Amino acid sequence: MNVTGGEYGKMAKKASPPTNKIKNCCFAFVIGGLVCALGEGFGMIYEKIGIGADDVKALVPITLIVIAAVLTALGVFDKIAYYAGAGTIVPITGFANSIVSPAMEFQSEGKILGTGAQMFRIAGPVLVYGSAAAVIYGVIYYIFMR
Numbered sequence: 001m002n003v004t005g006g007e008y009g010k011m012a013k014k015a016s017p018p019t020n021k022i023k024n025c026c027f028a029f030v031i032g033g034l035v036c037a038l039g040e041g042f043g044m045i046y047e048k049i050g051i052g053a054d055d056v057k058a059l060v061p062i063t064l065i066v067i068a069a070v071l072t073a074l075g076v077f078d079k080i081a082y083y084a085g086a087g088t089i090v091p092i093t094g095f096a097n098s099i100v101s102p103a104m105e106f107q108s109e110g111k112i113l114g115t116g117a118q119m120f121r122i123a124g125p126v127l128v129y130g131s132a133a134a135v136i137y138g139v140i141y142y143i144f145m146r
Helices: 005-015 021-048 053-073 076-089 091-105 111-118 123-144
Strands: none
Touching: 021 053, 021 076, 053 076, 053 091, 076 091
16 A cells, blocks of 8 residues: 555544644643642742751752652652643653653663563653763863863
8 A cells, every 4th residue: 555645634633633733732831830830839839847048959950850759659740741641741740750750661671671671761862962962062162262
């Protein structure tokens, strides 16, 4: 059966369920905003109990990462992501989810070959290219700012 690109597109569109883009955008906006508001709330709490500004800047992302990792491990993050869509990909929570999900999925294969090897399957390229970009940026900055 030879199918052209146009025919395949029509078949895929026919088989795909329709999506309500306005509703999806609203859910993403609200949930993403709630994640950010939660981070701001933690920052205010940490400042209120007397933690220094530099420490608060470190504690807020750590708190959000731990919450996202625990929710992923419990299977709750995926349920939230089903409705929130891109709203759960606020960088810090999405990153935590991208590391914990493969680790949970492959834990039956053992600690080293399962959890350890698969943990960075999705996040690994982000780390590698992010680190490489940082090195390139640092070299360029060094050359032009000497």
